[in-house]
Amino acid sequence: MYTLLEGPKESLVKKYVRIFFVVAAYWIISITTVFVNKELFNGQHVKLNATLFVTWFQCVVTTCICMTGTFLxxxxxxxxxxxxxxxxxLRKETIKNVIPLSIMFTMMISTNNLCLRYVSVAFYYVGRSLTTIFNVILSYIFLKEKQSFKSIxxxxVIISGFYLGVDQESLTDTFSxxxxxxxxxxxxxxSMYSIYTKxxxxxxxxxxWLLSYYNNFYSVILFLPxxxxxxxxxEVLNYEHIGKLWFWMTMIIGGICGxxxxxxxxxxIKVTSPLTHNISGTAKACAQTILATSWFNEIKSFLWWFSNMVxxxxxxxxxxxxxxxxAQRHRDAHNSQKL
Structure with a gap:
């Protein structure tokens, strides 16, 4: 009996271990990228008022990494x-199938980085906390999926927390x-990107790897206009540090993070689901908020922290x-098949 169960148990353990390391890697890399990008967008050393250019350069670096890896x-x-x-x-079939996702990818990284440029790292979490709400709305529009009373x-609760967070942030000098x-x-x-990725x-x-390559390759072109x-x-042509080695090294580091x-x-998204990805992002952002307030020595009110918790x-x-x-739908479907 032990031998028969060992295989499935071992397989299940490997699955959850893999998910754990993927989620942990997402947390570490995502938090690091946010702090690096904040320095690039409006840090005291870089001071380059060109968020879209920085984002474009990160896509260029990513495309080069993918091309180099494939070649080697x-x-x-x-x-x-x-x-x-x-x-x-450049294949017609590839462009037709991937370009809608790449448009969402370009829109996602550009608006996220523009948000990060204008708001503090601490508020960045609440400022982007409506992804779940958009998931519900888009699921209803595209899939005609109705939500239960509990979901609503x-x-x-999420909307009220977002509203309270904006209200409290508006009382500070960092509100934008x-x-x-x-x-x-x-x-x-x-939300759209998660759906299109699946x-x-x-x-x-x-x-x-291939999807990341396509997204960044197309985004390099989409960002130009x-x-x-x-x-x-x-702004870029008149930037005072445009010829400095340290500037381009910083840009390359940001590109690698990107x-x-x-x-x-x-x-x-692949090893979990779009919903789990969004929840993981929300939890990660909570940890990111705590780190940001400590790193930048920001003092927040009780209601500000309460909005984050809400x-x-x-x-x-x-x-x-x-x-x-x-789970209930799965059980109902299983029981109906038995009947």
């Missing part, structure tokens, strides 16, 4: 044991209305409600 794995298979799949970003209550608006748009884009992964045979329209070309966060984000509790409660409902 093909040319020197013994030195590079990883088998990177062949990529065909959880959403109301435009940053908050970008945060709301970023929440919408993240739809697009089968096209690339579940290859996270945005940079021109925003007027950032003038590559890693794009990869682990897609990987977390959003966190509402998000976790929603995840639990959906988990119970999905």
């Amino acid at each position: 794995s093909r040319r020197f298979p013994k030195l590079v044991p990883l088998n990177f799949p062949e990529a065909y970003p 209550i959880c959403c109301a 209305l435009i940053g908050t608006i970008f945060g709301i748009i970023g929440s919408f884009a993240l 739809k697009t992964l089968p096209f690339v045979n579940g290859e996270v 945005l940079i021109v329209i925003s007027g950032e070309v003038h 590559f890693l966060i794009g990869y682990v984000t897609t990987l977390q 959003v966190l509790v509402g998000s976790f409660a929603y995840a639990r409600v959906k988990q119970v409902e999905m």
Whole structure:
């Protein structure tokens, strides 16, 4: 009996261990990326008013990393044991299937970074806390999926926490209305990106690396008109440190972080689900908020912290409600098959 159960048990343990390390990697890389990007966008040393250009450069670095990895794995298979799949970003079929996701990806990283530029790292969590709400709305619009009363209550809790957080932040010198608006748009884009990722992964045979390559390759092109329209070309050309080695080294570090966060984000969605990814992001952001207030020596009011807890509790409660409902549907379907 022990021998018969050992295989499935071992397989299940490996599955949960893998999920744990993927989620842990997402947390570490995501928090590091936020702090690095904050320094790049409006830190005391860089001071470059060109958020979209910095984001574009990170996509360039990621694309170069993916291209280099693919080339080396093909040319020197013994030195590079990883088998990177062949990529065909200019193929018509690839563009047709992946470009909708890449548009959402471009929208997501640009609005998230613009939000981070204008708001404090501590408020960045609450400013982007409406992803679950957009998940509910988009599920109803695209899938005609109705929500239970408990789910609606959880959403109301999240919205109230967001409203309280904005109200408390508005009493401080760090509040930014435009940053908050970008945060709301970023929440919408993240929700759309999670949904489209699940739809697009089968096209690339579940290859996270390949999807990351395509997203960044297309984003490099999609960002160009945005940079021109925003007027950032003038900012970059007249930047006082444009020829300094330390500046480009900092940019490359930010690009490597951008590559890693794009990869682990897609990987977390793959090994869990869009909903679990959003909940993981919410919990991670809570830890990030605590680190940020400590790092930047920010003192927040009780109601400010309470708003963060309200959003966190509402998000976790929603995840639990959906988990119970999905389990019930599975049991009902199983019982109906028996009948």
